[in-house]
Amino acid sequence: MKNMIRYALLIAIPILAFPAAAQADPLPSWKDTAPKKAIVAFVERVTKEGAPDFVPVAERIATFDNDGTLWAEQPMYFFLLFALDRVKELAPQHPEWKDKEPFASLLKGDVKGALAGGEHAILEIVMATHAGNTTEQFEKIMKNWISTAKHPTSKRLYTEMVYQPMLELLDYLRANGFKTFIVSGGGIEFMRPWTEKVYGIPPEQVIGSSIKVKYEMHEGTPVLVRLPELDFFDDKEGKPIAIHQQIGRRPIAAFGNSDGDLQMLQWTTGGGGARFALLVHHTDAKREWAYDRTSSIGRLDKALDEAHAKHWTVVDMKNDWKIIYPFEKR
Amino acid sequence: MKNMIRYALLIAIPILAFPAAAQADPLPSWKDTAPKKAIVAFVERVTKEGAPDFVPVAERIATFDNDGTLWAEQPMYFFLLFALDRVKELAPQHPEWKDKEPFASLLKGDVKGALAGGEHAILEIVMATHAGNTTEQFEKIMKNWISTAKHPTSKRLYTEMVYQPMLELLDYLRANGFKTFIVSGGGIEFMRPWTEKVYGIPPEQVIGSSIKVKYEMHEGTPVLVRLPELDFFDDKEGKPIAIHQQIGRRPIAAFGNSDGDLQMLQWTTGGGGARFALLVHHTDAKREWAYDRTSSIGRLDKALDEAHAKHWTVVDMKNDWKIIYPFEKR
Numbered sequence: 001m002k003n004m005i006r007y008a009l010l011i012a013i014p015i016l017a018f019p020a021a022a023q024a025d026p027l028p029s030w031k032d033t034a035p036k037k038a039i040v041a042f043v044e045r046v047t048k049e050g051a052p053d054f055v056p057v058a059e060r061i062a063t064f065d066n067d068g069t070l071w072a073e074q075p076m077y078f079f080l081l082f083a084l085d086r087v088k089e090l091a092p093q094h095p096e097w098k099d100k101e102p103f104a105s106l107l108k109g110d111v112k113g114a115l116a117g118g119e120h121a122i123l124e125i126v127m128a129t130h131a132g133n134t135t136e137q138f139e140k141i142m143k144n145w146i147s148t149a150k151h152p153t154s155k156r157l158y159t160e161m162v163y164q165p166m167l168e169l170l171d172y173l174r175a176n177g178f179k180t181f182i183v184s185g186g187g188i189e190f191m192r193p194w195t196e197k198v199y200g201i202p203p204e205q206v207i208g209s210s211i212k213v214k215y216e217m218h219e220g221t222p223v224l225v226r227l228p229e230l231d232f233f234d235d236k237e238g239k240p241i242a243i244h245q246q247i248g249r250r251p252i253a254a255f256g257n258s259d260g261d262l263q264m265l266q267w268t269t270g271g272g273g274a275r276f277a278l279l280v281h282h283t284d285a286k287r288e289w290a291y292d293r294t295s296s297i298g299r300l301d302k303a304l305d306e307a308h309a310k311h312w313t314v315v316d317m318k319n320d321w322k323i324i325y326p327f328e329k330r
Numbered sequence: 331m332k333n334m335i336r337y338a339l340l341i342a343i344p345i346l347a348f349p350a351a352a353q354a355d356p357l358p359s360w361k362d363t364a365p366k367k368a369i370v371a372f373v374e375r376v377t378k379e380g381a382p383d384f385v386p387v388a389e390r391i392a393t394f395d396n397d398g399t400l401w402a403e404q405p406m407y408f409f410l411l412f413a414l415d416r417v418k419e420l421a422p423q424h425p426e427w428k429d430k431e432p433f434a435s436l437l438k439g440d441v442k443g444a445l446a447g448g449e450h451a452i453l454e455i456v457m458a459t460h461a462g463n464t465t466e467q468f469e470k471i472m473k474n475w476i477s478t479a480k481h482p483t484s485k486r487l488y489t490e491m492v493y494q495p496m497l498e499l500l501d502y503l504r505a506n507g508f509k510t511f512i513v514s515g516g517g518i519e520f521m522r523p524w525t526e527k528v529y530g531i532p533p534e535q536v537i538g539s540s541i542k543v544k545y546e547m548h549e550g551t552p553v554l555v556r557l558p559e560l561d562f563f564d565d566k567e568g569k570p571i572a573i574h575q576q577i578g579r580r581p582i583a584a585f586g587n588s589d590g591d592l593q594m595l596q597w598t599t600g601g602g603g604a605r606f607a608l609l610v611h612h613t614d615a616k617r618e619w620a621y622d623r624t625s626s627i628g629r630l631d632k633a634l635d636e637a638h639a640k641h642w643t644v645v646d647m648k649n650d651w652k653i654i655y656p657f658e659k660r
Contacts, residue, residue: 058532135574179534192578202388203578204509204535210575215567215593222593222600224574231575237545244465244554245540245561246576248522248533263545263552270552 026172029165029329033320035278038313039169042276046252047176053274057177061251063243063264064170066184066191066208068257068298069280070199071162072151074289076111076297078158079186080122082145084111086129094128103128123230130187131211131228138226142193156327159198163280164326165315166255170199178253183243184208185235185260189226207242209234235260240267252276262303265312277312279303284318356502359495359659363650365608368643369499372606376582377506383604387507391581393573393594394500396514396521396538398587398628399610400529401492402481404619406441406627408488409516410452412475414441416459424458433458453560460517461541461558464548468556472523486657489528493610494656495645496585500529503583511581513573514538515565515590519556537572539564565590570597582606592633595642607642609633614648 030036046055067073087097087106097103102121105113115121130138151161170180182191182201188208195201210231213224234242240263243251253276254261254268265277281300282291293301307314315321323329360366376385397403417427417436427433432451435443445451460468481491500510512521512531518538525531540561543554564572570593573581583606584591584598595607611630612621623631637644645651653659 058526061534188575188578196388204391204576206578213571213574215570215597217596222570222596224570240545240552240554241543244543245518246534248518248536266547266552267545 026175027165027168029168029322031320031322033316035313035315035320039172039276039278042253042274043173043176045274055252055273059249059252060173060176060178061181061247061249062173062178062253063181063183063207063239063247063251063255063268064166065239065256065258065261065264066182066186068282069163069255069261070166070170070182071158072288073298074291075152076115077186078151078161079190080125081152081158082142082149082190083125083129085145085149086141087125090129126187127211127228127230130189131226133226135189135213135224135226138189139193142190146194156325159194160327161325162198163321164323164329165321166280167199167326169255170201173253174200179205181205181207181243181247181251183234183239183254183264185233185238187211207234207246209238237263239264243267254278255280256303257282258298258300259303260298262306265303266306269310269312277307277310278315279307279312280315281317283316284321284324286318287324288317290318356505357495357498359498359652361650361652363646365643365645365650369502369606369608372583372604373503373506376604385582385603389579389582390503390506390508391511391577391579392503392508392583393511393513393537393569393577393581393585393598394496395586395588395591395594396512396516398612399493399585399591400496400500400512401488402618403628404621405482406445407516408481409520410455411482411488412472412479412520413455413459415475415479416471417455420459456517457541457558457560460519461556463556465519465543465554465556468519469523472520476524486655489524490657491655492528493651494653494659495651496610497529497656499585500531504530508583509535511535511537511573511577513564513569513584513594515563515568517541537564537576539568567593569594573597584608585610586633587612588628588630589633590628592636595633596636599640599642607637607640608645609637609642610645611647613646614651614654616648617654618647620648 027036045051045053046060048054064070067077084106087103091097091107097107102114102117102125146159149158150156151158154161173180180201182195184191186208188206188210191208192203192206195206196203212227212229212231214227216223216225232238232242250271251268252274254264255278256265257280269275269277282289284290291298292304357366375381375383378384394400397407414436417433421427421437427437432444432447432455476489479488480486481488484491503510510531512525514521516538518536518540521538522533522536525536526533542557542559542561544557546553546555562568562572580601581598582604584594585608586595587610599605599607612619614620621628622634
């Protein structure tokens with residue numbers, strides 16, 4: 001009982017004691033342009049009790065892509081940069097990689113050559129570097145990398161390269177009763193060790209690609225061993241499928257930045273009642289990167305056309321966001 | 331802001347206003363025998379701040395099997411009874427079933443003969459009756475069945491055949507900051523339409539077996555079509571695997587009733603710190619059913635041995651529960 005009171009007060013006191021603070025702009029890094037207005041208007045529509053578009057708290061599901069939507073993805077997906085670091089670390093145990101692509105090129109520093117093999121090469125790198133250990137061992141490796149590795153050009157921690165306006169958006173939605181999920185093409189075990197701290201999204205609300213794991217007893221202790229075999233690829237059609245299998249409710253709001261998110265946005269807006277779809281368009285070559293229809297990373301082409309045709313919200317990073325990264329705040 | 335205050339008050343007021351009620355026995359249908367004492371002692375250990383076994387709210391994950399743990403599973407798994415009802419409904423569209431097992435036996439009313447084919451026959455029945463429609467169509471069928479179909483011997487709705495002591499346990503854990511999940515061998519889409527109402531467990535916290543679905547556009551509207559192909563079988567080793575892939579945290583408490591739950595209990599108790607594992611032992615032939623080591627439904631054999639060896643909590647339904655079903659309350 002004491003715990004229950006404490007728990008309730010924990011929630012109630014900050015809200016009741018500081019109404020003025022809560023009334024301040026919940027999206028201070030967003031300029032007062034169309035996207036911010038559309039977000040606020042949508043949230044007000046679905047949270048106003050008795051209004052025709054009111055949605056009960058339990059059904060306020062919002063799904064977010066990660067790469068290019070919540071954090072940067074250039075010069076290449078961060079999970080791939082992690083894999084490249086792992087290739088170097090593991091190379092001494094794999095003398096055969098010297099003569100085997102894509103590893104041979106990678107070890108010579110020729111990343112472009114290594115990735116010339118396309119999706120197949122990427123998959124091979126990911127399997128070789130993500131598998132072969134237990135889930136607990138991998139979590140340790142991941143936590144160590146994410147807290148020490150630096151981005152190749154910004155020299156910042158990867159977790160510093162998250163988008164401040166999107167962090168505010170996550171908070172704003174949660175303050176309005178939304179449950180926020182990540183639905184990413186990246187690996188679940190690559191994300192879960194840090195998403196709670198960085199985004200406020202707990203592991204059980206992180207959906208992503210996965211490799212198979214096997215349950216084994218090691219000297220009386222149960223372990224899950226990671227196998228070099230793809231279990232689920234959470235991209236394109238995979239996103240609505242994973243949302244169905246793992247959440248079991250259709251989101252009322254979805255946020256992405258590339259053609260890989262198109263089906264998630266279609267599925268979200270395909271439901272009845274008020275729905276919201278937003279694309280982050282990377283238009284800021286100076287503060288971030290500018291890329292869209294022809295990019296090999298985060299290509300935004302078909303989804304951009306559909307966004308225009310269906311009047312989805314498109315964020316022009318250069319013109320709609322006051323700042324990009326949290327470290328720009330002072 | 332108004333919504334936030336309302337939301338906080340909704341949580342705070344009932345707790346603050348009725349402390350006496352909350353201090354009443356949270357498990358009134360449990361006799362004061364060893365299982366109840368073990369549950370309460372565990373919850374107090376992990377919720378007492380500053381104590382050595384304290385577990386933060388975010389990590390208070392509890393997983394529950396469904397069939398035989400939260401509701402009955404005799405004379406056969408309820409999802410199979412649903413499938414049998416569907417076979418009869420769909421038979422006019424499948425003239426070939428008259429000469430094809432297991433359907434031919436089923437349609438003649440010979441359930442035993444139909445199930446003589448074992449897991450393969452069950453799978454065939456489930457595929458034929460669960461697939462071929464969209465997820466939305468299936469949800470409607472499910473909701474209709476669960477709100478009208480009657481159990482063959484009790485003649486009650488299936489949702490009335492849930493265990494009152496377990497409902498109290500779910501509430502008690504949640505009141506103490508636990509997040510409760512179902513991890514069942516039954517199909518996710520069989521459970522999700524009613525688990526929130528009956529158990530207070532929302533769809534996104536229901537893990538189970540699944541069939542594959544395919545994303546398609548039907549005249550401009552996105553649908554997920556259910557395919558007659560198994561996606562994941564959430565039993566035995568599958569349970570810790572699904573827990574890892576979908577929750578991403580190891581539970582600190584797990585509840586089951588059969589050998590199909592053994593690996594989930596091993597995985598749960600294999601973590602560090604305070605852990606709790608409980609088996610419901612069906613010992614009450616009068617009020618429910620009595621079965622264990624030789625039953626073809628919900629066999630409890632190896633898990634019972636391991637529970638004794640490892641001092642897990644075993645509920646003797648006949649002697650530890652005052653009532654079984656909610657309808658016994660007055």
